[in-house]
Amino acid sequence: MDPTRLGGIDPQVITHHLNIDPNCKPIKQKKRHFGPEKDKIIQAEVNKLMAAGHIEEIQFPEWLSNVVLVPKPGGKWRMCIDFRDLNKACPKDFYPLPRIDQLVDSTSGCELLSMMDASQGYHQIMLAPEDRKKVSFITSEGTFCYVAMPFGLKNAGATYQRLVDKIFYPQIGRNIEVYVDDMLVKSKKAADHVKDLEETFSVLRKYKLKLNPAKCAFGVQGVASWDSW
Template sequence: MPLGSLHTTLPDSRSQVDLNSHVDQLTQRVDDQNNLISMLLKQINLNQGPNLGPCDEEKRMHKHVNEQFERSQNKGLIGLDLPHNNALVICIQIEQAVIERVHVNESSAANILQLSVIQHMGLEPKISKLARSLTDFNGAMSITVGTIDLDIYLPVVVCLQTFMVIDKVSPYNGILGQPWINKIEAITSALHQKIRYPIPGGGIGHINSDQAKAMRCTAQGLKKSKHLQFTPVMQAANELHVDPTNKPMVQKRRNFAPERVAIIEAEIDKLLAVGFIEEVSHSEWLANVVLVTKQEMGKWKVCINYTDLNKACPKDNFPLPRIDQLVDSTSCNQLLSFMDAYSGYNQILMHDDNKAKTSFIIERGT
């Protein structure tokens, strides 16, 4: 309806009743116009307020939404000891027992219970003695005692879950992992120390983590890790199978021109600096250095003449795989790893008993 003055012409023959009705209609139309004008004025004031453009207005709305979200987030943190890095540790009913110190972990692909917990529940005979291997996040493997199927009780929700049974010292009595979390369609938040899950028929179920027990479990785990004894990881080593009937060979030192000696010395210094080689005083086997030209103009490759040592080692008659065998071996695998051995960046260490056999001689010694 266009804005402007409202007027009408009433016939002289109209009755008083019709006149009142017409006045009511005019009044309603005036009210509608006033409401429309008020809405337009509010919109004009909003746009003219701080001179906001479309982008500024969108930023203001985003800021308002973010502030509301932050207020709702902070509301969920009331009563917690902040800041914290505590795990979700809950108390939950499994079968007819209430189990404390149960870690809810989305990163775990299995549900786990301690053997001692099963024994206290009197359910050890129900364990299926099927041993399986569990791999920890650090690659360590544990063998399970077996598996057991148990009911987990929540308000209004009961679900049957399979647990791996382990006999291992841990600050937790058990772990509820992805199978249980996905089964009840739960949403977990370690920051808020809460778990939420839908209830059949409508509604949301709540489980609160015990932050005090979570802190004690974390402290206990850290205390235990300080007393762990770590065994060195076995590394691959190149072991030479030298025929004992062959006599050790000592090659006579070759002489090089001064400019080539400088090239050899520079390469040896680099190998000594990174610990790839070390000086020796006496060695039964001794080889010479050989300079080989590279494809790049003016560059040399420093090599060792191990011809005598190779002759003393038995030959492996099994041929190297052909390219079609290498390609076929990659089938049914998700990943293919390539090792770049360019310039010897990936070198297999020599076995300690064979290091002396790889000795070589240069101008300044062996």
């Protein structure tokens, strides 16, 4: 599978690896049962993930987790995976995340800001091939494993922060701040903002990192807090 066909990051740049404690025995969760309507919701999401290349069917998974449906506003459902057993077996990655208050303070005095959110951010990073059988889940239709890094997996945030710290290193603190899959381009002078955005988009294109336009805001004059947008 081509990891870049939907804008995924080249595995040579970064790949997510699991560091499972060798003393932990693999756990295969007993399948959780859902009613027909929820089964349809799950299957639709599985089909979407399959079409996007984020998951694939699997035989003989090493670990096996259940699907969880989480209610969303408006009566819809979000499909998540119960990775609790797998996460317990993985030591914490202590890679540092930025402090939100410091990121907010760093925008003081900036005339223009632009906030950007990565499209399906975690899914743009590939899982190490040897770890995919461990990141597996079960539905009424069969067993599947993630090819891309899923949300809810322990240490996924640390891996993503490593990526953005690496690719935006020349800009961080100067004209951009990054917190996992959220990016904030800042300009002391409004006249410099287009140039700062051009520099940022050049990096995004180079690494094929896609954005979610619905969660982006450009040319904002000040922001109350990092997550206010």
